[in-house]
Amino acid sequence: MGRYVARRLLQMIPVFFGTTLLIFLMVYALPGDPVRGLFGDKGGSPQVIAALRHQYGLDQPILVQYWDYMKGIILHADFGTQVASGRPVTDVLGDAFPVTLRLGGFAFVIEVIFGIGLGVFAGLRAGRAADTGVLLFTLLLISVPVFVLGFILQWIFADELKWLEPNVNDPSNYGELLMPAIVLATASLAYVSRLTRTSIAENMRADYVRTAIAKGLPRRRVVGVHLMRNSLIPVVTYLGTDIGALLGGAVVTEGIFNIQGIGGTIYQSIVRREGTTLVGLVTILVLVYLVASLLVDLLYAVLDPRIRYA
């Protein structure tokens, strides 16, 4: 077990360098220049543009830039400076991450509780009306675009009923985060419940379930322990990758509810060609993905005793 974890951690190193280099090259390949972009329609003085490019090392070859940047990150946790604002990228990240963590965590909890709940509910009634109802409902959730759902909820609950605030003005207030978290969770929630439902419906006919029932175990235990544990493997896999998506992919939701989080920052960095900010963000997201996938693999062993890591 320990050796397995160590091996996985070592594997992360090349993945980390590979992804960051790829992102760096991608941003570099896009037309446009963060310094020139500061000047907009009006053009700026070439001397100042040159001075700024020199300050941020943009006049160096791309690989040298990457090398310097990585050196900064690894040796003294320095993610560079944002070209436009002149603020350290660590500050920018420090502003955006807590909000997104709260929102993403909230959405994740909603997703797990309601997704698995609905899935189990439907899976145990496979083929009946309740099951069809859940399938139709989740299909609806999947097919409605996020921004449509966001605006509709905002309009109903904030403009018309006035139960909730339309936007998040205080990101530490969970009451204000409720609506965006629901919007963010819906699509994943639908996938989670469908995965759970199918998995449960399949395992209902498995031998070990029949044995458990024959042994006279109470239904609660059959479903709660025997059935659930085995059925959750595909669901846990999906949830693991979804953590990263919730943190980095909330661009639309954050935009609708005016949340200054990671999603919006990523979008802005791409538009402004802020390579350093973007790579800093993505670096952290890559780490989140790697750690999440490691946790998922370790959870397999917990869920299914037949899986063992030497």
Add this chain to the structure above:
Amino acid sequence: MRGARSAKWVAIAAVVALGATACGGGDGDSKGDSKAAIDPNGTFTVESGEPQNPLQPANTMESYGSIVINSLFTGLVDYDDSGKIVYMNAESVDTKDSKTYTVKLKAGWKFHDGTPVTAESYVKAWNWAANPDNKQTNSFWFSDIKGYDAVAPAKGKPTATELSGLKVVDDNTFTIELSKAIPYYVYKLGYQVFSPLPESFYKDPKAAGEKPVGNGPYQFVSWDHKKAITVKKFAGYKGSNAAKNGGVVFKNYSTPETAYADLKSGNLDVITQVAPKDLPVYKQDLGDRAVDQAYSAIQTIAPAFYTKQWKDIDPKVLQGLSMAIDRDTITKTVLQGTREPATGWVAKGVLGYQPNVAGDVTKYDPTKAKQLIKEGGGVPGNAITIQYNTDGGHKEWVEAVCNSITNATGVKCSTDPKADFQADLQARDAHEVKSMYRSGWVLDFPMNANFIRDLFGTKSDGNQSGFSNKTIDDEIAAADSATTLDESVKKYQEIEKQLPNYMPSIPLWYYKVNAGYSEKVSGVKFGQDGDPILTGVQVKK
């Protein structure tokens, strides 16, 4: 319980069903502002965003930063809404030859840290900002001053760190010598790049960009990055535009939609733009708290004159293309009335603006358009493309303009979208535009020279189309060397009258401010730059 729950769902379903008929509620009858008691120390919130750069006056180019800088700093002069000069920190700005200006300051002005505003505060600040080592994005604004080439040479090492044209005479007087005469230089001085800086600024310019100390009607309180910037009324302010309120909070909104939602729910007092989604209903929602007025900016399509297609084009062809665009219909439908068809190259609210200066050229007339294009020898290749950036909401109107041209003249027209403004600028800078591109200009100073000289002079910074014409250059030089401001304005008006014969760009429409405010505030007006005039806003008790 179950019954209750389903009743709620039915109610929600009913609300959704009603959604098709937009319910424009809102209290449109909030008249009698004058009767409401005013709280002189009340604060209000304004929609804004995270400034792109640190808050240094010479380092701010975009609107989010500008609106804050304008509240914190007061320069020598300002303009009223007809484009006339109003003296602020300056007692007078005099010149005999339009080349050497003598600036006298009003005595007794102070920075927010209590230090006096002197001639030195201006001269030192300008020298600092002009120096390329300090990397101020607006530093080229000082290029008219004598000695700029020594401070920021185009090539090689600087030979000076100070502009030789700036001289302090005494505490309240300094002189500006320009490298060549500019009769309207006093207009340029109204731009915020010419703000004074306190002595404390130079100790740590970076920190000063985070916590600016100015001399304006408001003083800085806090900047919570990406959330809000707070300023409060400066009690020791001596200017004529002292704040009628206690302070302003510039709240960060990622989209105009979210700001509008907050305005309606009472969490925000002033919005600066209405999102396309809300345009059809905002006047209903807000009643007489909706704002709809012109401001000094223009949208144009510029031919890239460095391409084979337009290099030696007969202007008649461009006149024809211009007459093939149905501006009235496009501004009414596609742009939902947020723009006003342009009739010239100089925007409204600018000194020297002339209505209908382009004559027939900006009127829609398909028959004449076809005829003109034919007379001019046709469009080379009989096809044009219009480049634009897809991240700025331009797609719809560019397509509409294209369809209009094709329907009227048969010239093939397609769009050439660039993913974002950065990519669009890159192509323009590198002279890679295939045929034509979307261009725009928001005023720097409210005089017609800004819309002509700075765009169509061969060597101007704003000239990205490669337009170059000796006659126009000579006339610009003549207008610049006029002895008085009025004469210069007149000469520029003459140039504008001739522009239809050269067609440096195709004017499309003027911008308008579509905005609104809450019931908590009154006296909300918008300036020619499209920003709300903060000091005049009154907060109700």
